[in-house]
Amino acid sequence: MKLGICVLEGPYQHEASDTAYNFAVAALEKGHEIFRIFFYHDGVNNATRLMVPPQDDRHIQQRWSELAEKHDLDLVVCVAAAQRRGILDEDEMKRHGKDANNIAPGFRISGLGQLIEAEIECDRVVFFGD
Amino acid sequence: MAMLHTVNKSPYQCDTLESCLKHVGDGDVVLLIEDGVYAAMKGGKAAELIANANGVKICVLSADVKARGLEGKLIDGVEVVDYGGFVDLVVETDKTQAWL
Amino acid sequence: MSEVKNFLYVNRKAPHGTIYALESLEVVLIGAAFEQDVALAFLDDGVFQLVKGWDTSELGVKNFQPAYTALGDYDISKVYVERESLEERGLTEDDLIEMTYEDEDDDWAEKSSIRIVSREEMAQIMRDSDVILSF
Numbered sequence A: 001m002k003l004g005i006c007v008l009e010g011p012y013q014h015e016a017s018d019t020a021y022n023f024a025v026a027a028l029e030k031g032h033e034i035f036r037i038f039f040y041h042d043g044v045n046n047a048t049r050l051m052v053p054p055q056d057d058r059h060i061q062q063r064w065s066e067l068a069e070k071h072d073l074d075l076v077v078c079v080a081a082a083q084r085r086g087i088l089d090e091d092e093m094k095r096h097g098k099d100a101n102n103i104a105p106g107f108r109i110s111g112l113g114q115l116i117e118a119e120i121e122c123d124r125v126v127f128f129g130d
Numbered sequence B: 001m002a003m004l005h006t007v008n009k010s011p012y013q014c015d016t017l018e019s020c021l022k023h024v025g026d027g028d029v030v031l032l033i034e035d036g037v038y039a040a041m042k043g044g045k046a047a048e049l050i051a052n053a054n055g056v057k058i059c060v061l062s063a064d065v066k067a068r069g070l071e072g073k074l075i076d077g078v079e080v081v082d083y084g085g086f087v088d089l090v091v092e093t094d095k096t097q098a099w100l
Numbered sequence C: 001m002s003e004v005k006n007f008l009y010v011n012r013k014a015p016h017g018t019i020y021a022l023e024s025l026e027v028v029l030i031g032a033a034f035e036q037d038v039a040l041a042f043l044d045d046g047v048f049q050l051v052k053g054w055d056t057s058e059l060g061v062k063n064f065q066p067a068y069t070a071l072g073d074y075d076i077s078k079v080y081v082e083r084e085s086l087e088e089r090g091l092t093e094d095d096l097i098e099m100t101y102e103d104e105d106d107d108w109a110e111k112s113s114i115r116i117v118s119r120e121e122m123a124q125i126m127r128d129s130d131v132i133l134s135f
Helices: A016-029 A041-047 A060-071 A079-085 A090-095 A113-121 B016-022 B034-040 B047-051 B062-067 B083-092 C020-034 C044-050 C065-074 C083-088 C119-128
Strands: A002-007 A033-039 A075-078 A107-110 A124-128 B003-007 B029-032 B057-061 B079-081 B095-099 C006-011 C037-042 C079-082 C100-103 C109-112 C114-117 C131-134
Touching: A002 A016, A002 A041, A002 A113, A016 A033, A016 A041, A016 A060, A016 A124, A016 B083, A033 A041, A033 A113, A041 A060, A041 A075, A041 A079, A060 A075, A060 A107, A075 A079, A075 A113, A079 A090, A079 A107, A079 C020, A113 C020, A113 C131, A124 B083, A124 B095, A124 C131, B003 B016, B003 B034, B016 B029, B016 B034, B016 B047, B016 B095, B029 B034, B029 B083, B034 B047, B034 B057, B034 B062, B057 B062, B057 B083, B062 B079, B079 B083, B095 C131, C006 C020, C006 C044, C006 C119, C020 C037, C020 C065, C037 C044, C037 C119, C044 C079, C044 C083, C065 C100, C079 C083, C079 C119, C083 C114, C083 C119, C114 C119
Parallel strands: A002 A033, A002 A124, A033 A075, A075 A107, B003 B029, B003 B095, B029 B057, B057 B079, C006 C037, C006 C131, C037 C079, C079 C114
Antiparallel strands: C100 C109
């Protein structure tokens, strides 16, 4: 089945990112296709490569990036939500005259239309938030 | 047309589970995840709500039950599922509503 | 893209306390361009999003309530508000903002988009939709 996932909460602060990740891994193990994982609200904070969690803790961003690489997943960060919270890629950095960007490998920044498209294209979309 | 409802809030924090259960239909499944699993405790505040949820299957996510030390404290008849079981519930029902 | 789906946006959170209400509204506005069949549901604390008379000046945040009243311009004409949720909060329809749309099947007559529904009807509306976006 073609599944979509929407993550609405930030890493570490809330369990939603963990639940969503574990759900995604289980869905892939069962042979389902994950059409897209969309990060919105504080969920966009999952995409910063600058997080440095303690070594004995899970690395939430790296975990997403590795899963994306292994399964060729489409990890999309909402541009409007990302701008509010300081998540930038190279293009956004230049466009807004900022001195750095922080998006992690495997993530891309795009519009809310990507969430709507996922709802149209997927058999199911599951939301994880607060 | 069965639906899967996920509830992630403790019943001691808010009425989310109660609201969810007022909107479910026959054949629906309610999956308690994250702090929502506290609702499935024997002798707890939500025990009666869950006992009265006729025609609705109540499930809890095993990872959240174990992480909170709730194994052995669950209401009889509540089904424990792992993440794979969560995926199966999403697939077997027609749509999923997250009661955030 | 595939066939038209029935989208239901479920709003259960109060405004301002978290960003859920505002960012949900932003999805609705963007989603309107996709020509799907869109409806909005307000229940539980979500009904507070429609209580009129916001003044956010002292709080220092933008008042996004006018965006709700503009939804009619985006061809969104189905706004379901749960009666029990209103009653539990001591509210009536008179406490809510006006939301209208122009009915193209009735010589573009201006009509209210707000439909007060019972909890039972709300449950059925959820059941009848193809996809539910929960914020």
